[in-house]
Amino acid sequence: MNDHRQNLKQKQNQLFLFFIVAFAILASRFFYLQIYRQEQYLRASENNRIREVILKPNRGLIFDRNGRVLVDNHAAYDVFVVPFEVQKRDSVLRLTAKILSKTVDDLKARIKKKQIGLFNPVAVQSFVDFETLSKIEEHKLELPGVGIQVVPRRFYPDSANAAHLLGYVGEVTRDELKNGNYSNVRIGDFVGKRGLEKFYDQILRGKPGRKYAEVDALGREVRTLTDRPEIPPVPGKNLHLSLDARLQRMIELKMENKAGAVVVVNCKNGEILALVSKPDYPERIFSEAIAPEQWQKITSDPRKPLFHRAVQSLYPPGSTYKLVLAAAALENGVEPFSKKFNCMGAFQLGRKSYACWKPEGHGNLNLYGAIEQSCNVYFYQLGLETGIEKWAEYSKKLLFPQRTGIDLPDESSGVIPDRDFLDKKYGKNRWSKGLILNQVIGQGDVLVSPLQMARLAMIIANRGEFFPFHLLHYIEDPLTGEKKILTHKSDHVVGISDRTFEVLRQAMWRVVNGDNGTAKAARVWGIEVAGKTGTAENPHGEPHAWFIGFAPYEDPEIAMSIIVENGGSGGRTAAPIAREIVRTYFSSEFRNVE
Ligand SMILES: [Zn+2]
Incomplete structure (x- = not known):
């Protein structure tokens, strides 16, 4: 027991x-x-479920002068992944990559490049189409940590193309973040890259807000946490431009299949009414996912469609620049009626002969006749008498090669070769008088921008008064409707008399309205137009066709410059475009905005 x-x-x-x-x-x-382990689990699950959600502001819209929408916002869809959820799940990455037609390595590289911490969603593909969206939805149970978010994208209604001018937005790069002035911008955000989108990025962008929300494993919001206050985003401000979409559109069609630029400006305040640059590209390529082949095609196009010619291109001005030489001569004692030279079709200097554009010659001309008919031989001789110093001095007085100060990025400034420039380029006293002959009629090393030539037309139209060029008329707060109208002070050319401007104005009237004028094609019934043509020789084939001018003659409202690259004669190619501009601008439909 x-x-x-x-x-x-x-x-x-x-x-x-x-x-x-x-x-x-x-x-x-x-x-x-x-x-x-509790602390660790808690931290992980809390971070995972409770997330700081950035509330992206709506970007400001862009309107033309009559309230037509030029740039709008539409909804688009991004596919995102939450790095914490997918980092250990190769099957999720594999399936996601397959749906997006990427490799797993591409996907991983994209996540690595763009991620901010483990819990912020990273957009791995923007602007996805409906088919991709439905595949992601279909497989959502196999894709924890992968989701879709609605994002605002730029949208361009068809009112005008104006691609260069409006510019585009794109994802900020790490370099831009480091070097640029980008407050409140994070990797993955969109900023203005070119054109007005870039110039006014700060105003258009707005300020992001934030809230705290509980999200599920797919990164979708389950509920907003009310104990932490939400900061709403501040939308970007709207830009109202001086641009007239109808005028812009009309000129774009006239310039179709051409290369070159057109500037139309209001003489009385410097407002840009139209700014066309061709060739261009469809704006929407930057608001959709652009295929690499399409991008390649645009960037390798020898006609350079991305280049904003109206603002960035420099051209020899050709005979339009005879006006500057005429101003220098007039200010130095030349009498326009009595100053005469004979044109026999060519001018002999030493052993070399310099041709007029009219082989049979213009005969005996005074300054008015020489401008009306654009006689080279007259201006060769006037140039030799006036001298390159005076020519350069009056170029400067007429603001060459100063920029116009337009509210667009990357404006070029031009080249006005003075004695120092030529000494440096060709060696001291190694350049000939023949070189001067070419230069004073706007050939050789002289380079100007289409904007500068429109400014010259404005200065002469206004007898010396000018305004800084600008596209922005006013800024509007979309929440309050409050408008901030920008004012621009006028300025006056120094050291050129009213009388000189009056002679130039009269001569430009004769270019269009005289019996022998080179720009008869710019005449418009009922509106007096004044102008000057140019046919600029250049090393790239046919000469460039120029026209600069203003209307109406008595009390000018608009000034313009037109250049058609390799267009041949200015009178034949550019002047008819001026006629269409004047006809459209002064038509009764145009003036009575609905
Ligand atoms: Zn001649």
Whole structure:
């Protein structure tokens, strides 16, 4: 019996020991899990579920002068992944990559490049189409940590193309973040890259807000946390431009299949009414996912469609620049009626002959006749008498090669070669008088921009008064409707008399309206137009066709410059475009805006 009891007791003890040990093991595990790891689990799940959500502001819209929308916002869809959720799940990455037609390595590289921490969603593909969206939805149970978000994208209604002028937005790069002035911008955000989108980025962009939300494993919001206050985003401000979309559109069609630029400006305040640059590109290529082949085609096009010619291109001005030489001569005692030179079709200097554009010659001309018919031989001789110093000095007085200060990025400034420039380029006194002959009629090393030539037309139209060029008329707060109208101070050319401007104005009237004028093609019934043509020789084939001018003659409202690259004669190619501009601008439909 004792034996039996002892045996039982022993068994009980063993069992007890077993329980003690088992309990100890469980308890320690429990302790490990509940106490030691608790903090880590908690932090992970809290970060995972409760997320700071950035509320992106709407970017400001862009309107033309009559309230037509030029740039709007539309909804688009991005596919995003949450790095924390997908980092250990190769199957998720594989399936996502397959749906997006990417490789897993591409996808990983994209996540790495754009991620901010582990819990912020990273957009791995923008502007996805409906098919991709439905595939992601279909497989959502196999794709934890992958989702779709609605994002605003730029949209361009068809009112005008104006691609260069409006510019485009794109994802900010790390370099831009480092070097640029981008407050409140994070990787993955969109900023203005070119044109007005870039110039006024700060105003258009707005300020992001934030809230705290509970999200599920797909990164979708389950509920907003009310204990932490939400900061709403501040939308960007709207830009109202001086541009007239109808005029812009009309000129774009006239310039179709041509290369060159057109500037139309209001003489009385410097407002840009149209600014056309061709060739261009469809704006929407930057608001959709652009295929690499399409991008390649645009960037490798020898006609350079991305280049904003109206603002960035420099051209020899050709005979339009005879006006500058005429101003220099008039200010230095030349009498316009009595100053005469004979044109026999060419001018002999030393052993070389310099041709007029009219081989049979213009005969005996005064300054008016020489401008009206654009006689080279007259201006060769006037140039030799006036001298390159005066020519350069009056170029400067007429603001060459100063920029116009237009509110667009990357404006070029031009080249007005003076004596120092030529000494440096060709060696001291190593350049000939023949070189000067070419230069004073706007050939050789002289380079100007279409904007500068429109400014020259404005200066002459206004007898010396000018305004800084600008596209922005006013800024509008979309929340309050409050308008901030920008004012621009006028300025006046220094050191050129009213009388000189009057002679130039009259001569430009004769270019269009005189019996022998070179720009008869710019005449418009009922509106007096004044102008000057140019046919600029250049090393790239046919000469460039120029026209600069203003209308109406008595009390000018608009000034313009037109250049058609390799267009041949200015009178034949550019002047008819001027006629269409004047006809459209002064038509009754145009003036009565609906
Ligand atoms: Zn001639």
